[in-house]
Amino acid sequence: MSRVDDLRGTLAAVDRSRAALYAVLFAMVAFYLAPLESGLATSIKTEAGFRATTPYAPPPLGEFTLAAWQVAFDRLSQGLINSLLMAIPATVLSALLGSLSAYGLTNLDWRGQTGVLVLFVAGVFLPYQSVLVPLRQFWSAVDLPSLIPLGFVGSYEGLITLSLTHAAYGIPICTVLFRSYYATLDEEMIEAARLDGASAATIYRRIVLPLSVPIFAVTLIYQFTQVWNDLLFAIVLVTDPSNQVVTVALNQLQGSFVNQYNLQMAGAFVAALPTLVVYVLFGEQFAKGVAGES
Amino acid sequence: MARLELDSVTKRFGDGPDAVVAVDDVNVDIADGEFLVLVGPSGCGKSTTLRMVAGLETVTDGEVRLDGTRINERGPAERDIAMVFQSYALYPHMTVRGNMRFGLEESTDLDDEAIDERVEETAAMLDITELLDRKPGALSGGQRQRVALGRAIVREPAAFLMDEPLSNLDAKLRSQMRTELQQLQNDLDTTTVYVTHDQTEAMTMGDRIAILDAGELQQVATPLEAYHRPANRFVAGFIGEPSMNFVETTVEDGALTAGEGLVYPLAGDAADAVAGASAVTLGVRPEDVRVSADGDPADVASEHVFDATVDVVEPMGNENVVHLTLPNGPDLTATVDGLRQIADGTDARVGIPAKAIHLFDRDSGEALHNRSLDDAEMDAPNV
Numbered sequence: 001m002s003r004v005d006d007l008r009g010t011l012a013a014v015d016r017s018r019a020a021l022y023a024v025l026f027a028m029v030a031f032y033l034a035p036l037e038s039g040l041a042t043s044i045k046t047e048a049g050f051r052a053t054t055p056y057a058p059p060p061l062g063e064f065t066l067a068a069w070q071v072a073f074d075r076l077s078q079g080l081i082n083s084l085l086m087a088i089p090a091t092v093l094s095a096l097l098g099s100l101s102a103y104g105l106t107n108l109d110w111r112g113q114t115g116v117l118v119l120f121v122a123g124v125f126l127p128y129q130s131v132l133v134p135l136r137q138f139w140s141a142v143d144l145p146s147l148i149p150l151g152f153v154g155s156y157e158g159l160i161t162l163s164l165t166h167a168a169y170g171i172p173i174c175t176v177l178f179r180s181y182y183a184t185l186d187e188e189m190i191e192a193a194r195l196d197g198a199s200a201a202t203i204y205r206r207i208v209l210p211l212s213v214p215i216f217a218v219t220l221i222y223q224f225t226q227v228w229n230d231l232l233f234a235i236v237l238v239t240d241p242s243n244q245v246v247t248v249a250l251n252q253l254q255g256s257f258v259n260q261y262n263l264q265m266a267g268a269f270v271a272a273l274p275t276l277v278v279y280v281l282f283g284e285q286f287a288k289g290v291a292g293e294s
Numbered sequence: 295m296a297r298l299e300l301d302s303v304t305k306r307f308g309d310g311p312d313a314v315v316a317v318d319d320v321n322v323d324i325a326d327g328e329f330l331v332l333v334g335p336s337g338c339g340k341s342t343t344l345r346m347v348a349g350l351e352t353v354t355d356g357e358v359r360l361d362g363t364r365i366n367e368r369g370p371a372e373r374d375i376a377m378v379f380q381s382y383a384l385y386p387h388m389t390v391r392g393n394m395r396f397g398l399e400e401s402t403d404l405d406d407e408a409i410d411e412r413v414e415e416t417a418a419m420l421d422i423t424e425l426l427d428r429k430p431g432a433l434s435g436g437q438r439q440r441v442a443l444g445r446a447i448v449r450e451p452a453a454f455l456m457d458e459p460l461s462n463l464d465a466k467l468r469s470q471m472r473t474e475l476q477q478l479q480n481d482l483d484t485t486t487v488y489v490t491h492d493q494t495e496a497m498t499m500g501d502r503i504a505i506l507d508a509g510e511l512q513q514v515a516t517p518l519e520a521y522h523r524p525a526n527r528f529v530a531g532f533i534g535e536p537s538m539n540f541v542e543t544t545v546e547d548g549a550l551t552a553g554e555g556l557v558y559p560l561a562g563d564a565a566d567a568v569a570g571a572s573a574v575t576l577g578v579r580p581e582d583v584r585v586s587a588d589g590d591p592a593d594v595a596s597e598h599v600f601d602a603t604v605d606v607v608e609p610m611g612n613e614n615v616v617h618l619t620l621p622n623g624p625d626l627t628a629t630v631d632g633l634r635q636i637a638d639g640t641d642a643r644v645g646i647p648a649k650a651i652h653l654f655d656r657d658s659g660e661a662l663h664n665r666s667l668d669d670a671e672m673d674a675p676n677v
Contacts, residue, residue, distance in 0.1 A: 188383035191350050196449070197371040197401030206396070210387045 043068055043265035050261050068262035072253070072270045078242075079249030084274065086159045086245055087227040090166035095219045097167070098174020099212055103204050105175070106182040107190055117179075123172030132236050135165065139237060158243030162234060166227045174219050181215040181289070182208065217285030225275045246271045296374075296452035296485050298324040298347065302356035305342050305509075316342045318509040319356070327483040329476070331500030333490055335532070339509040340489045344455050347487060348377050360452060371401065376446035377455040380462065382438045384430040390417075390441050391426040397449045416448040419478075436467045443478070453485040460495065472499060493533050497521070505529050522667060527659040530577050530652055536615055539583065541576040541624045542656060550576050555623025558646065559597050564653060567663035573656035582650035582665075583628035585616055586643045587636065594645030602626070602644040607636050618644055 038055040045053070049063030059065075105117050139161050145154045153160060185208065193203045231247040238244060253260070253267045279286070305317040317339040324330045332340045345351040347358055349370035357364050365373055376397070384393050391413055398409045417423045420440050430438055439459065446454055460468045460475075476499050479486050490496055496503045497517045505512040505520065505528070513525040517533075524530035530538045543550035543558070545568050550558040558576065560568060568574050584591035590599045600620050608615040609632065616628045616636055626644060630636065653663040 186381055186383055188379040188381050189385060191348075191370070192377065192379060192383040192445075193385070193396070193400075194350070194370045195348060195375065195377050196397035196445075198396070199371075202400060207385055207387075 039265040039268060042261050043269060045262050047260065047262065055261075065262075068260070068266040069270070071263055072266040075253065076246055076249050076267055076270050079244055079246035080270070080274070082159055082243060083228060083246040085156070086163045086166070087224055090163040090170065090227045091220055091224045093163075093167040094170030094174050094223055095216060097171050098219065099178045099209070099216070100204070101171065101175045102178030102182050103208055106179050107185065107187075107203075107208065108200055120172045120175045123169075124176055126169075126172075128169070128230075128232050132232070135233075136236055139165075156243060158238035158240045159245075162237050162243075162245070165233055165237060166230065170223050170226065174223060177219050177222070178212070178215055181212070185211065214285050214289035216289075217282040218289035221278055221282050221286055224278050228275055296361045297326045298453055298485055298487065299359040299362075300324075300343070300347070300356070301359065303343065303346060303353055303358060304355035305339070305346060305351060306354045316509050317346070317506075320506070320509075320511045322504050322511070322514055324485055324487065326485055329479050329486045329488065329499060329501045331488045331490060331496045331503045332506060333493060333496035333503055333532070334506035334512075336491055338506040340491075340506050341457055343506070344377075344457055344487060344489045347453075348375055348455050349373050374452040375455060376449050376451040376453075377457065378442050378446050378459045380458040382430075382442040382462075384438060384441060384445070386430050389427050389429055390422065390433075390444075393430070393441060394426075394445050394448045397445060401449065412448055412450075416444050420444045420447070435463055436471070439463060439471060443475075447478075447482065451484070453487065454479075456486065456488045458490055459488075461490070461492070475499065493535060497533065503533075505532060507532075523664045524652065524661055526661055527575060527577070527654040530654070530661070534579060536580050536627050536629065538577045538579050538652070539624075539626050540654075541626075543574055543576050545572050545574055550574060552576075552624050553620075553622045555620040556600055558651075561648065563666075564648065564651060564663050567653055571655060571662065574662065575654040575656050575659075576646075577652035577654060578626075578646050578650055579665075580615065580627045580629045582647060583618075583626055584645035584647065585618070585628045585630055585636065586645070587640060590643050591645035594647050598648055599643050599645045602642050604636055604638055604640050604642055607638055618642065620644070 034056060041058055042050050042055050044064055044066060045059040046063045046065050046067075049059050049065075052063070053060060101120065105113050105120070144157050144160060148160075190203060190207065193207050198206065229247065231251065234245045234248050238248070250264075250267050250271045253264050300320050300322045303317060303320045304315070306313040306315050308314055320339075320343060322330065332343060334340050342351060346353050349365070349368060349372075353366045358366055360373065360375075385396065388396065394413045394416065395409055398404055398412060402409075404412070413426070414423070417426055420443060422437065422440050422444060425433060425437055425441065430441065433441065439462075442459065456475075460471050463471060472495060488495075488499060496505075500517060502514060502516055503520055504514045507528050513520055513529045515523070515525075520529055520533050524533065527540065531540065541550075541552050541556065543552045543556070545551075548560055548565055550556075550560065550568075584594050585602075585604075586592075590596060600623065602618040602620050605617040605619055605625075607617075612632045613629045614632055614634060614636060616630055618626045618628060620626065628644070636642070649666040649668065651663070652661060652665055654661055
């Protein structure tokens with residue numbers, strides 16, 4: 001019997017420490033998710049509902065509505081489309097250019113590459129605020145429609161401006177991300193390709209690029225989220241209301257007299273949905289890229 | 295098919311007084327179809343030498359010639375040379391077929407059909423046909439090794455360069471691949487330079503071996519010549535396992551002296567060789583050291599027999615490696631037949647036959663006298 005008692009004692013001890021562990025974990029999760037939950041709860045309440053209850057409480061009986069979501073969708077839909085039109089090219093462009101420059105700075109050997117790398121790294125730490133004025137002046141001086149003589153350029157000038165700006169400002173961080181990955185590529189493999197007769201461009205196209213899928217996932221997710229969530233450049237560079245992106249539109253959901261919290265919360269979720277979709281789509285590759293697998 | 299010449303090849307890393315000389319004035323002439331093994335300890339410059347031949351490193355001084363043409367300035371792609379790397383360096387995202395096709399696609403104008411044919415042929419020769427559609431990640435170490443070889447062979451280059459290609463394999467597979475590689479090189483008859491730090495590979499595989507130390511070429515010779523006629527003390531110590539015994543001695547009255555325990559009288563050629571020298575290193579291979587537990591070893595002159603104590607016996611199966619200490623003298627290692635029973639701690643008599651000794655200048659390390667090969671059997675190579 002005593003052995004059974006011993007076992008019971010051990011199990012009880014294990015149970016207690018387990019229970020404590022789970023309690024702590026649960027508390028941390030609750031703490032972390034509380035703002036999300038509050039937002040979600042508020043977004044499905046009527047105006048009377050969110051005034052009568054605390055933010056994290058579920059909607060009281062009869063005060064449940066999806067109206068705020070509907071309004072949010074209606075008022076943000078143009079912004080969502082504009083944001084996609086702007087963010088996708090910007091993300092793809094900065095990832096591709098970042099990959100190319102990282103290849104040139106990591107796997108090729110040439111004089112002065114350290115100096116160039118230092119410039120890229122400096123670019124990572126450049127605060128957006130510090131370039132707002134020169135950036136505005138630069139784009140005022142550039143006449144995009146006459147530079148790119150295509151019909152649609154005129155009506156999307158604000159978006160193209162914003163997209164190109166984000167692409168350019170994304171290159172340094174993308175380069176640094178790709179570089180750390182390319183530094184782990186087997187150098188002998190690149191040398192083998194050189195001996196096999198491949199040029200630097202061919203090695204990039206046939207060896208390096210196909211092996212970059214995981215790091216592309218990381219960079220695309222990171223860069224897409226950055227570009228999508230930006231408000232500062234969007235406010236400064238886009239003046240035409242038809243070119244308004246979703247972050248600016250979301251900002252305008254704030255009423256000037258009455259704060260419609262349910263609408264703002266629903267709007268925030270609507271605006272955040274695409275970044276969530278991107279994570280889900282590239283999640284597996286993302287994990288691989290972060291873990292540094294090749 | 296090509297003759298490969300290294301003419302005073304030198305590689306310096308860095309400039310000015312801080313420059314590190316990795317390879318110093320190396321001269322080797324590798325005949326068409328020859329298998330040359332470049333051997334030496336880590337950091338001796340053997341890989342750098344190979345990489346200079348491949349075009350992966352620039353040549354600081356001297357000339358690399360392929361069939362009489364200087365190729366220093368040619369890029370790796372323009373040298374018609376294939377290399378097998380230690381890490382195999384396969385392209386992980388391509389199938390074995392893709393790996394083997396890559397070089398042909400990039401360096402030749404062959405059409406798809408001809409490339410396929412070449413790949414199939416090479417795969418059949420290496421017995422990897424069934425692996426063609428797999429990716430490197432799904433292959434074992436030995437299989438990857440074969441694919442790496444296949445990728446080099448399929449291009450039919452003028453010369454193969456191999457950088458420690460067997461060092462990632464386990465011991466058994468390594469000795470099997472050693473034989474196979476030799477066979478393959480014999481069949482293809484392509485000039486090959488093979489880099490290794492493993493003296494067994496150097497001894498068994500090469501037509502000739504080039505021994506490098508600290509960037510300097512020590513000796514280029516057939517394996518047996520390097521073994522029996524080492525140019526200097528470094529070669530003598532590097533080639534052979536267990537390595538040669540070295541005893542630091544002084545020359546007194548025509549005898550080598552290392553303490554009271556070892557006074558070794560010299561006669562004939564050996565005595566002439568040390569005339570004028572005062573500090574000499576005596577070298578003798580472990581298999582030449584005679585050990586006897588009762589009485590003197592039979593075939594050694596009595597003046598060349600000494601008292602000794604057996605410290606440790608390492609049984610290898612086919613032989614025993616016996617570590618001995620001479621009282622007031624040096625330590626020696628001997629190998630004796632595996633069936634002989636010798637116990638640790640016992641006293642023994644040790645004979646060093648006069649015809650088996652090597653003598654080296656203690657300062658320069660140069661060989662003054664090498665062992666006599668008078669009793670070599672008729673089928674022994676002419677060295």
